[in-house]
Amino acid sequence: MIRFYCKLCGEGINVRDELSGRQIKCPKCKSVRVVPDKSLKIKFHCRNCGQKVRVAQIYAGKEAKCPKCKMVIVIPSHLTGSSEDSGTVTLVCSICNEIIHAPEGTIDKFIECPKCGSYVGGLSNDA
Numbered sequence: 338m339i340r341f342y343c344k345l346c347g348e349g350i351n352v353r354d355e356l357s358g359r360q361i362k363c364p365k366c367k368s369v370r371v372v373p374d375k376s377l378k379i380k381f382h383c384r385n386c387g388q389k390v391r392v393a394q395i396y397a398g399k400e401a402k403c404p405k406c407k408m409v410i411v412i413p414s415h416l417t418g419s420s421e422d423s424g425t426v427t428l429v430c431s432i433c434n435e436i437i438h439a440p441e442g443t444i445d446k447f448i449e450c451p452k453c454g455s456y457v458g459g460l461s462n463d464a
Contacts, residue, residue, distance in 0.1 A: 339375045341395045343368065344431055373434040381413050394429055428457045 340351050348365035356372045363370055373394060380391045388405035397414040414429075428437045428448065435452035447456040 339372060340393075341370075341373050343370055371433045373429075379412060379414075383408065383410055385410070394434075397429070430455060430457050 338351050339354055339357060340349060342349055343363040343366060345368045346363060346366040348363055350361070350363065350370070352361060352372050354375055357374050359372050360369050361372055362368070378391050379394055379397060380389070382389055383403040383406060385408040386403060386406040388403055390403065390410075392401070392412055396412045399412050400409050401412060402408065403410050414431075429435070430437060430450040430453060432455040433450065433453040435450050437448060437450060437457060449456055
């Protein structure tokens, strides 16, 4: 099962894995949503203790406790990982869930999503 949240109304949505990448209607607000890939993960380090944390992309922007130091942390809204050492950052479009690789210097700017044309931005480079 893939679990994600409607970006418009916040409704939690559960769908079968085979619907990944397809459009569905939110059961609450009826807006059309793209089902994200189940494997999208956000990797970051706790600012307090440095613990490496890996969570599903659906938790971006939410608060959680660090598994090591128990400090409340906000899950960053961008992915890190394979592009971490290449001078690029990996972002996820909040509208269509497209993965966007952008130069590290553009992290504070708005980036146009190549798939849907919406703008991703306003992120800080602290994570």
